[in-house]
Amino acid sequence: MYWDFAYIAAGLALLVFGADRFVHGAAALARNLGIAPLLIGLTIVAFATSAPEILVSIIAAGRGEPDLAIGNAIGSNITNIGLVLGVTAILKPIQLTSATLRREMPALLAVSLLTVSLFLDSYLSEVDGMVLLTGLFIVMVWLTRLGLRSAENDPIKAEFEAEIPRGVKTWAAVFWLLAGLGMLLFGADLLVEGAVNIARTIGVGEVVIGVTLVAIATSLPELAVTIVSAFRGEFGLAIGNIVGSNIFNLLAVVGIASVIEPAQLPPSVLTLHIFVMVAFTLVLFAMTYDYDGKGKISRFEGISLVAAYVAYIAYVVVQNI
Secondary structure, eight states, X not given: OHHHHHHHHHHHHHHHHHHHHHHHHHHHHHHHTTOOHHHIIIIIIHHHHTHXXXXXXXHHHHTTOXXXXXXXXXXXXXXXXXXIIHHHXXXXXXXXXXXXXXXXXXXXHXXXXXXXXXXXXXXXXXXXXXXXXXXXXXXXXXXXXXXXXXXXXXXXXXXXXXXXXOSXXXXXXHHHHHHHHHHHXXXXXXXXXXXXXXXXXXXXXXXXXXXXXXXXXXXXXXXXHHHHHHHTTOHHHHHHHHHHHHHHIIIIXXXXXXHHSOEEOOHHIIIIIHHHHHHHHHXXXXXXXXXXXXXXXXXXXXXXXXXXXXXXXXXXXXXXX
């Protein structure tokens, strides 16, 4: 099993570095093509930051392990809110000032409920996958329109403008785009290989490994980006990264896995994991709705998110290992 952990470590390193280079190349190429920074941030960067989960899904489904892909998608959404956002809020309370971001939250809630409705028959078919991928296209169009209608004084515009790479030659952008994609593919293959072998060795299902080990691994790029954005005062990017990634995780990751390898869902997905994911999403929606008028996710709320996440992971581990 030592080799399996080595595969996971090597795969994780390639995923983290590859995701950074892939996002850098994609964003720089889009800027060179004349696309507005806000549109790049809301669509291209949001999609690119989910590239580790998407490629892990493709590799896992292609190997006949769709449970790992589904567990990764659900687990990544839980990890992004509970661990990534929670840790970030503890280190730096997150100010909520972007109207554009607030409009994204209902979309995440709607996508989560759509996914739940497709899960209710305990089977994900090719038709379900096509529904999710159609939803992905609709969301991309909606985000584009949202970006075009956003107010000029929305702070998230300036944050995207500052972060989208400038002065990158088109050939260099294409090089990093392709190099990042190559690293992501190789890293995803190593990660899936190690994760599946560990699951078989210790006798647990791929869903369990997906919602724990693989989800944490593929969410590390989001953790790094979110913490750095928060300390730079780019709070719209910090939370927008989480919201966008979660939307694409459900629509793209689960959608692609279902199309490649339709699967019967393990009972635990409906009785536990999807319920926890929706609960975390509702909590995030409540926090960003700003009922208390403070306009931020406080350290106490961050501690609460991390505590709930740790309790969930502990429960999964105790029940299965």
